[in-house]
Amino acid sequence: DAGVTQSPTHLIKTRGQQVTLRCSPKSGHDTVSWYQQALGQGPQFIFQYYEEEERQRGNFPDRFSGHQFPNYSSELNVNALLLGDSALYLCASSSYSFSNTGELFFGEGSRLTVL
Amino acid sequence: KQEVTQIPAALSVPEGENLVLNCSFTDSAIYNLQWFRQDPGKGLTSLLLIQSSQREQTSGRLNASLDKSSGRSTLYIAASQPGDSATYLCAVRGSNYKLTFGKGTLLTVNP
Numbered sequence: 001d002a003g004v005t006q007s008p009t010h011l012i013k014t015r016g017q018q019v020t021l022r023c024s025p026k027s028g029h030d031t032v033s034w035y036q037q038a039l040g041q042g043p044q045f046i047f048q049y050y051e052e053e054e055r056q057r058g059n060f061p062d063r064f065s066g067h068q069f070p071n072y073s074s075e076l077n078v079n080a081l082l083l084g085d086s087a088l089y090l091c092a093s094s095s096y097s098f099s100n101t102g103e104l105f106f107g108e109g110s111r112l113t114v115l
Numbered sequence: 116k117q118e119v120t121q122i123p124a125a126l127s128v129p130e131g132e133n134l135v136l137n138c139s140f141t142d143s144a145i146y147n148l149q150w151f152r153q154d155p156g157k158g159l160t161s162l163l164l165i166q167s168s169q170r171e172q173t174s175g176r177l178n179a180s181l182d183k184s185s186g187r188s189t190l191y192i193a194a195s196q197p198g199d200s201a202t203y204l205c206a207v208r209g210s211n212y213k214l215t216f217g218k219g220t221l222l223t224v225n226p
Contacts, residue, residue, distance in 0.1 A: 004158075006158075033213070033214075035214075040218070041218055042119070042204055042206075042216030042217050042218045042219055043159070043204075043206075043214075043216050044216075045213040045214065045215070048212065048213065055212075056211055056212060056213055058213065088156075090158060090159065092159075092214075103149065103161055103164045104149065104161070104214060105161060106151070106158045106159040106160075106161070107158050108157055108158040109157070109158045111156065
């Protein structure tokens with residue numbers, strides 16, 4: 001049973017560029033959440049997708065956007081990259097039926113470096 | 116706004132010691148609390164999930180407790196091993212379904 005998979009694992013961009021990160025949830029899960037983890041910090045919630053719609057959003061600017069596909073996989077897009085966007089981006093999957101009580105499973109993350 | 120604090124920020128112990136990691140949160144209206152392990156540059160591995168109605172959960176050498184009324188949780192690791200060296204993160208799930216994380220405790224177990 002494949003867990004949460006993310007791609008790419010590492011990438012380097014320059015300021016002002018755009019980036020797309022991808023996530024496939026754990027088998028049987030239908031909800032994907034994205035988190036940003038800066039060095040030495042705990043992960044911060046970006047947003048959550050269910051049924052191809054953004055359901056919850058954290059305190060992130062509109063430069064951060066996402067999408068969920070019919071097969072439950074998801075993309076995170078960041079436009080007009082800033083140096084401060086350098087971080088580990090983590091995808092978490094869960095089952096919406098257990099939104100309150102269910103366990104979240106995380107992928108290995110995508111390490112983004114902005115130069 | 117929920118805030119999660121983990122103490123200590125770093126801990127170094129000799130192999131074989133029992134140890135306790137602490138987590139506190141400001142808003143007791145939570146659905147559950149989850150402990151994670153993170154190795155350097157890697158993703159998060161779920162260790163234990165405690166529902167708000169539960170007092171503790173155990174898995175092998177790990178035991179996590181939850182006192183929702185006082186806003187505290189502890190992760191107890193018995194007979195620590197060098198392979199336990201990692202950052203341990205505590206996260207609480209509130210009514211908006213998102214996880215709020217602490218900054219973690221960096222644990223080093225010396226052989």
